Amino acid sequence: MNTNNHEIEQKEADELIDVPLSCWDGSHEESMADSELKSLLRRWQSPHPPRALDQRVMISYRAQTARLPLWRRILTTSISVPIPVAAAMVAVMVLGTFVLTRKSDGIAQQEPIIVERIRIVEVPRVEEKVVTRIVYRNRSNEKTDQDKQSIAPQNISLTIADEENAKGYITGADLAGFQPNREMNLKVIRKTDENEK
Amino acid sequence: MTEDNLLKKASRGDETAFLLLYERHRDGLYRFIYRLSGSAELAEDITHDCFLSLIRQPERFDPKRASLRTYLYAAARNLAIKHFRHAGCEVEIEDSPEELQSPDKYEPLQKLLDEELSDKVRQAIAQLPPLQREALILFEYEDLSLAEIAAIVGADTSAVKARLHRARARLRRLLGPYFKSGFLVASLEVYQP
Numbered sequence: 001m002n003t004n005n006h007e008i009e010q011k012e013a014d015e016l017i018d019v020p021l022s023c024w025d026g027s028h029e030e031s032m033a034d035s036e037l038k039s040l041l042r043r044w045q046s047p048h049p050p051r052a053l054d055q056r057v058m059i060s061y062r063a064q065t066a067r068l069p070l071w072r073r074i075l076t077t078s079i080s081v082p083i084p085v086a087a088a089m090v091a092v093m094v095l096g097t098f099v100l101t102r103k104s105d106g107i108a109q110q111e112p113i114i115v116e117r118i119r120i121v122e123v124p125r126v127e128e129k130v131v132t133r134i135v136y137r138n139r140s141n142e143k144t145d146q147d148k149q150s151i152a153p154q155n156i157s158l159t160i161a162d163e164e165n166a167k168g169y170i171t172g173a174d175l176a177g178f179q180p181n182r183e184m185n186l187k188v189i190r191k192t193d194e195n196e197k
Numbered sequence: 198m199t200e201d202n203l204l205k206k207a208s209r210g211d212e213t214a215f216l217l218l219y220e221r222h223r224d225g226l227y228r229f230i231y232r233l234s235g236s237a238e239l240a241e242d243i244t245h246d247c248f249l250s251l252i253r254q255p256e257r258f259d260p261k262r263a264s265l266r267t268y269l270y271a272a273a274r275n276l277a278i279k280h281f282r283h284a285g286c287e288v289e290i291e292d293s294p295e296e297l298q299s300p301d302k303y304e305p306l307q308k309l310l311d312e313e314l315s316d317k318v319r320q321a322i323a324q325l326p327p328l329q330r331e332a333l334i335l336f337e338y339e340d341l342s343l344a345e346i347a348a349i350v351g352a353d354t355s356a357v358k359a360r361l362h363r364a365r366a367r368l369r370r371l372l373g374p375y376f377k378s379g380f381l382v383a384s385l386e387v388y389q390p
Contacts (some may be wrong), residue, residue, distance in 0.1 A: 036376050037369060041337050043311065044318040049227040053241050057219060058212075060249050065210040080213070 329364035
């Protein structure tokens, strides 16, 4: 039956393409009949959608959107804000930005303050210890100017006074071949507790 | 806020946006399918499916091509056609006078007359071929323009005009007794408070 209807409809559609549209301009009778038909058609009222439909649609909608990942729901959720509140928030943000900008500029323009701080650092004091050593040298041979330069006495002996020998101290030194140092390298030993005698 | 923006929000889970769209278009869709099929149950199912498919695939709606209303009506129509094809035949018109909410302004006899007239109109429209029926319903009951109807049914405006013309001619023949016999006028004169 549906197929028949479709065939008829298709046939009618083909025929109706050439239907003159003058009838739409409306003769008086046509428009009267149309207005009567219109008022008659309005008699057929349809029911309102049941509330069960609303509940069913909302349940399905929530189930559908619940499948969205949480991060996406959080990022795409919107919050309605009244215009006065939004305007106040924007004004606060602009004012805050302005104030912060002024403060940072003020800090940059100030001259750096130099603060002197005295810090006491204890440095160990080094006291040089002077050690005098007496070196005795035999003058037995007279020296010429040339010999003065040669300072290698053949035989130098050093004797100690008898009284000293009597005490038992023997100090004898054979300075044969003794040659004093031409160069003196002094080594300063710093005062420490270890060197204290 | 445009409907396109509302739809985008609704598809992302904004329930408020969805409710706005739903309440705006629910009644029209339901009425259209109910009158097209004669079945309240089918109207409920198709209305539900239309909105869910809209949320599921919002990218299918192109605001540059048509309004959301036109898109929803077209979707509802396609679902109805699919249902009819699957069912194998058109759905029988259900007699459900208890669902009608005729205004209770008049006395019971007037109410009965109104219901009878409503039923006659319903039967007459149900006898129209499907293409004429849908064009008539969209034009007379949903107040859509010829261009919008043409976009919904996938035809041009001249074809829609022709279908409307034929539908009206047929209805005048079917409902003629209710014009000529003065049935309509008589009922108003006698029972008008």
